[in-house]
Amino acid sequence: MKILAIESSCDETACAVVEDGVKELVSVVASSKDFHEKTGGVVPEVASRKQLEFIFPVLERTIEDYCEKTGCSGKEQAIASIDALAVTVGPGLIGSLVVGVTAAKTLSMAWKKPLIPVNHLVGHIYANFTGNPSGITFPAVCLLVSGGHTDLVLMKGHGDLVYLGGTMDDAAGECFDKVARMMGISRYLGGALLSKKALECKEQGVAKLFPRPMLDQDNYDFSFSGLKTAVKRYLDSGEREVPCTAREFEEAVVDVLTAKTMKAVNNFGVKSLLVGGGVSANSRLRKSLKKETEKAGVSLFIPEPRLCTDNAVYIASAAYFNNVTKALNEIKAEPSLNIMGLV
Numbered sequence: 647m648k649i650l651a652i653e654s655s656c657d658e659t660a661c662a663v664v665e666d667g668v669k670e671l672v673s674v675v676a677s678s679k680d681f682h683e684k685t686g687g688v689v690p691e692v693a694s695r696k697q698l699e700f701i702f703p704v705l706e707r708t709i710e711d712y713c714e715k716t717g718c719s720g721k722e723q724a725i726a727s728i729d730a731l732a733v734t735v736g737p738g739l740i741g742s743l744v745v746g747v748t749a750a751k752t753l754s755m756a757w758k759k760p761l762i763p764v765n766h767l768v769g770h771i772y773a774n775f776t777g778n779p780s781g782i783t784f785p786a787v788c789l790l791v792s793g794g795h796t797d798l799v800l801m802k803g804h805g806d807l808v809y810l811g812g813t814m815d816d817a818a819g820e821c822f823d824k825v826a827r828m829m830g831i832s833r834y835l836g837g838a839l840l841s842k843k844a845l846e847c848k849e850q851g852v853a854k855l856f857p858r859p860m861l862d863q864d865n866y867d868f869s870f871s872g873l874k875t876a877v878k879r880y881l882d883s884g885e886r887e888v889p890c891t892a893r894e895f896e897e898a899v900v901d902v903l904t905a906k907t908m909k910a911v912n913n914f915g916v917k918s919l920l921v922g923g924g925v926s927a928n929s930r931l932r933k934s935l936k937k938e939t940e941k942a943g944v945s946l947f948i949p950e951p952r953l954c955t956d957n958a959v960y961i962a963s964a965a966y967f968n969n970v971t972k973a974l975n976e977i978k979a980e981p982s983l984n985i986m987g988l989v
Contacts (some may be wrong), residue, residue, distance in 0.1 A: 651661070653958040654749075658677050661674050674704050678693060727771070734747050737795075772955040775963050789926075791926055792922075819837055823836050837928075861901075924956075
């Protein structure tokens with residue numbers, strides 16, 4: 647089964663064709679990142695306008711690449727070989743989402759193909775199912791960690807997710823970006839640059855200058871706003887070496903994410919840990935989780951870095967494994983995992 651998916655939840659306009667939920671045939675991503683760097687953050691109106699500007703070229707390129715990949719003689723044959731459409735319906739920026747949903751609805755009616763709505767956060771989980779998902783066993787714990795979300799979810803099966811806990815304020819990725827701005831590393835999306843800067847620290851060991859929020863609480867929730875404040879106070883107290891301050895901050899975030907996640911893994915006795923979201927590309931987090939899961943005898947699944955950030959590949963995969971709306975509507979979760987009724 648071949649599914650063409652559209653993802654437009656924020657500042658990336660993406661389209662992909664995936665076969666049987668695991669085989670990526672084509673993936674095209676256009677980003678308006680350069681425009682948001684000028685303002686130091688995503689301006690929703692600008693993002694939605696760029697979505698509108700990019701959506702047709704991205705769709706056109708996807709079909710062209712699909713024809714080349716599969717040997718289809720033309721667009722009509724390519725469209726005929728596609729079995730269904732999928733689209734991100736939330737969470738995300740409403741203006742950006744509307745562009746993708748409207749395009750998907752239009753194509754669904756014009757091509758007479760079924761349309762499957764996909765929750766963006768659920769999609770991040772399914773980045774782990776592209777390629778070879780045979781090693782994933784249920785139940786599994788899922789850590790969703792990105793610029794806008796930090797959640798722990800128990801995955802009992804496809805379409806059967808239970809929300810365990812999440813951030814009470816800032817998401818981990820948001821905290822990374824804001825601290826990077828405080829430290830003068832980057833005005834926009836500086837989390838990855840902060841991690842690179844942390845590698846330059848020559849000091850041995852970690853001084854634990856910053857708190858590990860909520861580690862002493864018996865729950866699966868997170869809080870990063872206080873950590874952000876602690877870094878600001880530390881920086882304001884005098885001249886600081888950027889690389890080592892960056893490393894101390896990164897270690898604090900990684901310690902919290904790892905400890906809370908492994909608590910869920912151990913308490914529920916799962917044998918698979920699935921990680922998704924932009925922050926899952928962080929090398930320090932990957933190393934920490936790998937070390938702890940190996941110690942616990944648990945299989946760790948983290949997508950390759952290009953599938954950690956927003957793309958349409960995992961939207962198509964989620965659509966395939968959850969199949970249709972019924973499976974998605976059975977998800978019982980907190981509001982951050984609820985599906986928006988845009989389709």
